[in-house]
Amino acid sequence: MAVQTGLGEPRGPWFISPELGPDGRGWWEPPEREPGGRRSRRLLAALAVVAISTVSGAVAGGVVAGQYGDPGASAASAAPVPAELVTAAERTVPGVVSVLAGGTTAGSSTAGSASVGSATGSGFAVDDQQHLITNDHILAKGGGGPVTVELPDGRRFAAEVVGREPRSDLAVLKVPASAGLTPLPLAKPNATRVGEPVLAVGSPLGLAGTVTAGIVSALDREVRLGDNRHTAVQTDASINPGNSGGPLVNARGEVVGVNTAIATIDGNGSIGIGFAIPIDQVQQTADTIIGKGG
Template sequence: MLAALAVVALATVSGGAAGGWVASRDGAPGGTPASAAPVPAELVTAAGKTVPGVVSVLVGGAGGASASGSGFAVDDQQHIITNDHILAKGRNGSVTVELPDGRRFAAEVVGREPRSDLAVLKVPPSAGLAALPLAKPGATRVGEPVLAVGSPLGLPGTVTAGIVSALDRQVRLGDNRHSAVQTDASINPGNSGGPLVNARGEVVGVNTAIATIDGNGSIGIGFAIPIDQVQQTADTIIGKGG
């Protein structure tokens, strides 16, 4: 009998980590690590360009409810793209953005589009975030290498690598159906809203959900909202909200 396959969004709720082993920030498990395959130099360069523009999104709601995820700067006006479900799971509470250097800023919610699961935030100019370049719509190809960048399980600046596994994958999240970029880059709770970038450091999608068997975490099937939809929705929100 096949185990039940579910698609789940990736906000971390109330600061909790899903089951399984989680490393502390200061240490690593014992034993001999497995040999890693060589990492292409262009991915190292892409990671270095991307991490400075990626933030942690922290939402505090009523009754102590909270949620966290990721986001990234999209222009020099300090607009940040993230997932709407992070705000919803935080019960629409106050939003704080934590930068890679540890500074925190209260964020304005410029606008939200729940059907697309996208939201746009804005922080003061003093944040000085570097905007990430966006890939050209329609340019993403199956098999090309990609990086997922974000704050899984509260670990900011985490970078994982994989490939584009499929395009136009139909995925249902809640009451809405999405056409998604599928990837095998490891993504976990807290990656929501973070960028999926190609080897040139261009954003090809917004990491949003994973497939999981019986709720047991990532199985190497993740989904990102494609950049053409992201750009269209963000432009509309920014145009309305400033």
């Protein structure tokens, strides 16, 4: 069974916020845990109060709407999804793949063989030559073994590693022309704005073609990945293990970044603070790799 890596590892991959202490604790966490798990119980109780308050508020709002608002209004009615996000998702999913690195080889639906990954993530097509962008740490976790790409329609192809750039945590793969992947358009450098809606697309927990929505929470956020510091796009779109290397796209379906890391608390999953490599850095690195590797 594939081992999920990258996003979702403790502060993964290798993410340590400059605001966190050397032990990796969040700024709000006490140096020592209280005996008997009292802090955990207090936290759960607080969360329960918030949950109960939220639910009661929603019910009360529904009652008021029913009495004084549109007779057809219902508390259970979901807010409409903006049409532009639906369109952006439809355009993006066909160009996003699952990436499996390392492991043993097994038969595939295409000619030859493909690897069953020991490290998994996502990637996306950037041109008609079937070049794909993904995160380097996925390949590193795969131990330099063979790389397989799984398309949205379930077909698998053995991928060529065109080049890797560990310092920027980016890598470029290439699959045969018969894959026929739709390249994703890239946003213009410095065009991304705080507050604009974005979608994170990838294969969290192996669920290919998953789309989650959020906004750009901040730009030029300094994070530390491995031994290097980077400026990143911060987003609250939900990203989890397997999203690494997938695109963060705006409402026009343009890639604004490559999902690379999340902040976590006590090594848990997404808490709504994720980071993506900005598209200007991605394009510059990818162009260099492709220029050298063909």
